[in-house]
Amino acid sequence: MLPKVLAAGSAITLVSGAPTSSIYFPSHSHGHNKIHNVQKRTSGSYLTTFGGDGSSLAGWPGSSSWIPFDSAFEQSRGMMRQSCSQFGVPNNSDGETNDIKDAINIVSSETGVDKRFILAIMMQESNGCVRAPTTSYSHRNPGLMQDHDGAATCNENGVQNPCPKNTIIQMIRDGTAGTPAGDGLKQLLGRATGSGDQKFYQAARMYNSGSLDPSGNLGLGVATHCYASDVANRLTGWFAGPSGCDPNSVGQLTGTVGGVIPSTGSGDTAVTPGTGTQQPPATESPPETGNSGSGERYPGASQSCRRWYTVQSGDWCEKVEQKAHTTLEKLLGLNSGLQGDCSNLWLGYSYCVE
Numbered sequence: 485m486l487p488k489v490l491a492a493g494s495a496i497t498l499v500s501g502a503p504t505s506s507i508y509f510p511s512h513s514h515g516h517n518k519i520h521n522v523q524k525r526t527s528g529s530y531l532t533t534f535g536g537d538g539s540s541l542a543g544w545p546g547s548s549s550w551i552p553f554d555s556a557f558e559q560s561r562g563m564m565r566q567s568c569s570q571f572g573v574p575n576n577s578d579g580e581t582n583d584i585k586d587a588i589n590i591v592s593s594e595t596g597v598d599k600r601f602i603l604a605i606m607m608q609e610s611n612g613c614v615r616a617p618t619t620s621y622s623h624r625n626p627g628l629m630q631d632h633d634g635a636a637t638c639n640e641n642g643v644q645n646p647c648p649k650n651t652i653i654q655m656i657r658d659g660t661a662g663t664p665a666g667d668g669l670k671q672l673l674g675r676a677t678g679s680g681d682q683k684f685y686q687a688a689r690m691y692n693s694g695s696l697d698p699s700g701n702l703g704l705g706v707a708t709h710c711y712a713s714d715v716a717n718r719l720t721g722w723f724a725g726p727s728g729c730d731p732n733s734v735g736q737l738t739g740t741v742g743g744v745i746p747s748t749g750s751g752d753t754a755v756t757p758g759t760g761t762q763q764p765p766a767t768e769s770p771p772e773t774g775n776s777g778s779g780e781r782y783p784g785a786s787q788s789c790r791r792w793y794t795v796q797s798g799d800w801c802e803k804v805e806q807k808a809h810t811t812l813e814k815l816l817g818l819n820s821g822l823q824g825d826c827s828n829l830w831l832g833y834s835y836c837v838e
Contacts, residue, residue, distance in 0.1 A: 537738020538685030543740030564612035614647040629659025634664025703734035784820035789836035
């Protein structure tokens with residue numbers, strides 16, 4: 485069952501709510517409402533809380549590490565198929581979902597905005613429901629991207645089913661190219677002052693809140709504090725389930741923290757990770773240490789350990805079992821505090837395996 489989330493956004497273009505299973509209205513100073521559902525990473529990868537200013541020095545992922553568009557879109561289809569049910573309107577048909585993909589390709593070509601970024605923002609705002617209702621805080625926010633007072637929607641003063649392809653294209657265009665009333669992703673990328681791919685995360689935060697906190701920390705300021713962190717996770721492989729970001733503490737971080745969640749294959753089984761903020765900073769690229777256990781020792785590991793394994797990027801419990809030639813029972817028994825679903829493995833730390 486999908487969590488139902490509404491979030492009050494603000495300012496220039498849109499916002500989205502913090503991960504929750506209930507209706508959520510955070511306070512904002514500029515305000516426009518956004519719809520938001522949360523998703524989870526699949527294939528046993530890291531669900532990270534990204535803190536700080538969006539830079540590579542703070543551990544934020546560069547575009548070279550983002551999931552390819554076609555792969556990300558296909559892995560998002562399952563969510564799109566059921567994303568409208570929470571609003572009591574018909575879910576997307578396969579044809580409507582295909583039209584979304586075409587729309588993103590068209591508008592990316594028109595604007596020069598990376599299609600992966602467009603997809604991530606759209607999923608953050610509506611989870612791809614073509615009949616997402618128009619929300620309103622200080623102004624109306626319609627459509628797939630909950631844009632700033634755009635013209636296109638299939639759920640305002642009546643529900644359209646099917647949603648016409650030209651309307652779907654215009655919803656993506658309004659969010660990306662902007663509207664007469666407010667900026668879209670293209671304009672916000674132009675306003676971003678960061679270096680390199682940092683601009684994407686700044687633009688995401690401005691899309692959410694209309695402005696950046698003077699400190700530059702993307703977890704501070706008005707609107708949804710986890711917004712930029714959630715977008716970074718979507719870009720690197722988070723497709724369903726709850727976010728691990730804590731909106732009350734993300735603004736206190738200056739770098740990234742993260743844990744591993746187990747592979748679920750199809751991605752249909754939700755796994756709830758830890759808060760992330762209770763875990764130590766993840767290294768940008770942990771050493772390829774195999775079973776040498778050269779990383780910092782996990783504090784809950786057995787004091788009489790004879791063999792160690794250092795957690796590497798992409799690891800989850802099953803993979804650690806295979807690579808370290810151990811069992812889940814041993815892994816849990818030798819490392820006090822390690823959760824049974826492996827949701828709090830620490831990147832770059834060494835765990836006892838024998």
